[in-house]
Amino acid sequence: MWRTAVFRLNRKNIDSMSFESLGLAEPIARALADAKYTLPTPIQSQAIPPALQGRDLIGIAQTGTGKTAAFALPILNRLALNPLRVEAKAIRVLVLTPTRELAGQIVESFNTYGRHLRLRVRLAIGGVPIGKQVRSLAEGADILVATPGRLMDLQRSRAVRLDQVEVLVLDEADRMLDMGFIRDIESIVAALPKTRQTLFFSATMPPEIERLAAKMLREPVKVAVTPVASTAERVEQRVAHVDRGGKPGLLIEFLRKEPVDRALVFTRTKHGADRVVRTLEKAGIQTAAIHGNKSQGQRERVLSEFRKGKLHVLIATDIAARGIDVDGVSHVFNFDLPEVPETYVHRIGRTARAGRDGIAISLCSADELPLLDAIEKLIRVDITTVHGERPAKAAAKAAEPRGQQRSRGQQRSQGGQRPQGQQQAKSDNGGNGPGNGGGRRRHGERPRYDPPRFDPLQRDREGLAAVAFMRPTSRNGQE
Numbered sequence: 001m002w003r004t005a006v007f008r009l010n011r012k013n014i015d016s017m018s019f020e021s022l023g024l025a026e027p028i029a030r031a032l033a034d035a036k037y038t039l040p041t042p043i044q045s046q047a048i049p050p051a052l053q054g055r056d057l058i059g060i061a062q063t064g065t066g067k068t069a070a071f072a073l074p075i076l077n078r079l080a081l082n083p084l085r086v087e088a089k090a091i092r093v094l095v096l097t098p099t100r101e102l103a104g105q106i107v108e109s110f111n112t113y114g115r116h117l118r119l120r121v122r123l124a125i126g127g128v129p130i131g132k133q134v135r136s137l138a139e140g141a142d143i144l145v146a147t148p149g150r151l152m153d154l155q156r157s158r159a160v161r162l163d164q165v166e167v168l169v170l171d172e173a174d175r176m177l178d179m180g181f182i183r184d185i186e187s188i189v190a191a192l193p194k195t196r197q198t199l200f201f202s203a204t205m206p207p208e209i210e211r212l213a214a215k216m217l218r219e220p221v222k223v224a225v226t227p228v229a230s231t232a233e234r235v236e237q238r239v240a241h242v243d244r245g246g247k248p249g250l251l252i253e254f255l256r257k258e259p260v261d262r263a264l265v266f267t268r269t270k271h272g273a274d275r276v277v278r279t280l281e282k283a284g285i286q287t288a289a290i291h292g293n294k295s296q297g298q299r300e301r302v303l304s305e306f307r308k309g310k311l312h313v314l315i316a317t318d319i320a321a322r323g324i325d326v327d328g329v330s331h332v333f334n335f336d337l338p339e340v341p342e343t344y345v346h347r348i349g350r351t352a353r354a355g356r357d358g359i360a361i362s363l364c365s366a367d368e369l370p371l372l373d374a375i376e377k378l379i380r381v382d383i384t385t386v387h388g389e390r391p392a393k394a395a396a397k398a399a400e401p402r403g404q405q406r407s408r409g410q411q412r413s414q415g416g417q418r419p420q421g422q423q424q425a426k427s428d429n430g431g432n433g434p435g436n437g438g439g440r441r442r443h444g445e446r447p448r449y450d451p452p453r454f455d456p457l458q459r460d461r462e463g464l465a466a467v468a469f470m471r472p473t474s475r476n477g478q479e
Helices: 011-016 026-034 042-052 067-081 100-113 131-136 148-156 173-178 182-190 207-216 244-257 270-282 296-308 341-348 366-379 393-399 402-413
Strands: 002-010 057-060 091-096 121-124 141-146 167-170 197-202 221-224 235-241 263-266 288-290 313-316 331-334 358-364 384-387 463-472
Touching: 026 067, 026 100, 042 057, 042 067, 042 197, 042 221, 057 067, 067 091, 067 100, 067 141, 067 167, 067 197, 091 148, 091 182, 100 121, 100 141, 100 296, 121 131, 121 148, 131 148, 141 148, 148 182, 173 182, 173 197, 173 207, 182 207, 197 207, 244 270, 244 358, 270 288, 270 313, 288 296, 331 341, 341 358, 341 366, 358 366
Parallel strands: 057 197, 057 221, 091 141, 091 167, 121 141, 167 197, 235 358, 235 384, 263 313, 263 331, 288 313, 331 358
Antiparallel strands: 002 463, 221 463
């Protein structure tokens, strides 16, 4: 059991807060002014003050809420106020993130906000030769942003030292759990100094993530914005009921009829993404896929073309898409419905950014109807049908392959193991997995469970509650 202390942040102060009022070091404030950043987002308003005080922090926030700046600005402020000479191979700040793309964007953010500081920011990701990364760390670094797999490679080759880390950031912790990195993270954390500041960010808080946070953090402040069950108000959500074999043709029809500026199409597997690309290209629609089987150079080129508007349709798996941060996405298509309802919220959150409207269209076959039911239950919205008719639940069950029904029954009897389609190779994050797109569980991996809904901090008209977790107590009430 956690013993909690609750304090309140006055909503008027949050609403009127500016970056200037945060008291950041002058070089950082100047960089923010150069980028024309004036008002912090809710997660930044809540997370930056306690982080500046050196407190450990749990931040519950979805992608696109500005959480990178929520940890980057306090870190840069700390380094600016306490400049130190970094020893060879040592680092002062370690940021762990699940995907190559997200790691690259975090490095860009540190370089943008710290442009007037003389800091060495380094990147360590898989999918590229390790030699250049080894050489870049030879003289040490102020900040290292890394994926877990590549960091462990660097540790094994003694190319990096973790004994001088002052701040640890875990970003997208729930996604790292999904990708099977928790044991790697525990191994990395064991090599860090006990006395450090830890900033922990996650979109959801399943039990295993809560246990990991309890072991890693000391009396953390907890802040939360945008509950995972909330979808962006400006996203128009639609569903099209179609046989699985009719999905490619219907997707082509939508892409031709809809006023698409940029569209993200989500598939469940890497091979499925490649199949969609081939189908669209045969129909004369230029597209490309991004997933773990692509080289880092391919992924960067495709993302660059998508951002610049040279490529209008991008096919992606959920893990690879975690690093996609593009404001001009007009449409999100769910070619396959996600097996975890919260993932739907993350997917459609890629559109309707920067005050724009967006459209999310899901292609739902009969066997996916239970997934649609779970999504609607989570978001508390009946999604509008724009094509076909919604089949009865009995018909959906009858349409489900017998082997899949048996596996679902086994999952319930075994305490909710990972659905078959959820398995993804570790290479999807840029680590060192085999990248064969298989769905078989590797030896020793934990069974999958559906993360429970996280009910974030209760809001009222006057204030926003934030929670500081204290040390766990034993059954007899003693610490």
